[in-house]
Amino acid sequence: MQIQINDMLRAYIEPLTEAEHEALERSLLAEGCRDALVLWGDVLVDGHNRYAICQQHGIPFKVVQNERFQSMEDVMLWMIDNHLGRRSVSDFQRGVLALRKKDILAKRIEEDAARIKAEDAAITPPDSDIDAAAVPKVRTSREDIARAARLSSNTISQIEKIQKTATPELVEAVRTGTISINAAATVATLPAEEQVNAVAGGKKSLQQAAKEVREQRAASRPVKPAKPAPWEDGGEPPSQPDQPLTEVEHLRAEVAELKAKNAALRAENAELRERIDQLVDAS
Structure with missing residues (x-):
């Protein structure tokens, strides 16, 4: 069989780094190609790097057919799930793959809904609602995608931002x-x-x-107004020192004030971050 290389599938998963490629090449030269290459018909689905190295050095390899694939989307979903299960995949790569899976599943939901609507229109009035139970239930929320990638919802949101901007x-x-x-x-x-x-x-x-x-x-960000001093609410003002503060004492007082403001800003920042995470998780 002449194995076919689909450029889109070959580029669908992040390429190996130079160090990873060298390690794989050493392993194949020392131990041979132990894992079979996965094919869909004559199209190579999994094992592009192993195939190239085996071809280069004349290393024998085995192939296996995956009979469950019905479309290119099935192939991509299988590739994503296969790589999400690998320990060597970085957090960023897992997030990118999980978001790709989300896009594919969301597209399928739209296509299934449109198909069901068209089928219903042939036998029912056009204004009738789509049977919600007939549309496959697929989990595509940010929480579900984060769970599949073993990441937090906030990290998934950050990866989405990176991809967009x-x-x-x-x-x-x-x-x-x-x-x-x-x-x-x-x-x-x-x-x-x-x-x-x-x-x-x-x-x-x-x-x-x-x-x-x-x-x-x-x-x-606007700074929260400082709480009024006790004497501003009717209490007794502190007694004034008999001698004016020295320059060193003035500087120490300013440093103390700046530290207090810094602590307040840090607390506010932590509170805002928590609120943002809650809003992101709820979206």
Whole structure:
């Protein structure tokens, strides 16, 4: 059989890094190709890297047919589930795969609903409602997708943001682990040119860019009014010192005040983050 390579399927899963490819090549040369390649007809579904290495070095391999595939979408869903179960897949890759699965399932729901509506229209008035029980129940909520990827709903939201607004350079940086998902989602809010410049500057530049965005957000939030001093509510004001404060004492007082404001801002920031997570989970 002449095995066919579908370029879309070959590119559907994130490629191996150079180190991963070298490790796989060493393993195949030392132990042979122990796992069979998965085919759909004559199309290669799983084992593109193993197939290429085996062809290069003349290593024998086995193939197995998957008879359950009915469409290209079935193939893609199988590939996604197969990779989600692997330990070597990073959090970002798992999130991307889970979101791809969500898109495929959501599309199927729409197609099934349209098909049922068309079938009903042939025997019932056009204005009648679609039988909800007839539409397959498929879990596509953010919580379900997060559970499938073994990630939090907040992380899934951050990956969605990265996919929508991040430049290819920033996506590659988070894919290779140069920057965390959380920080990448923050940097992705910057204009494209600034994202590219941050990536070009390396890991420290990316971290600094994320820090500056967070600081700007914190500075733009309104500060809660300070609680009135006891004497402003009718109490007795503190006794005034006989001697004016020295410069050192003034500075110490300012430092103490700034520390108090900083603590209040941190508490407010934590509260807002918790509220955001709750809103995201509820959406």
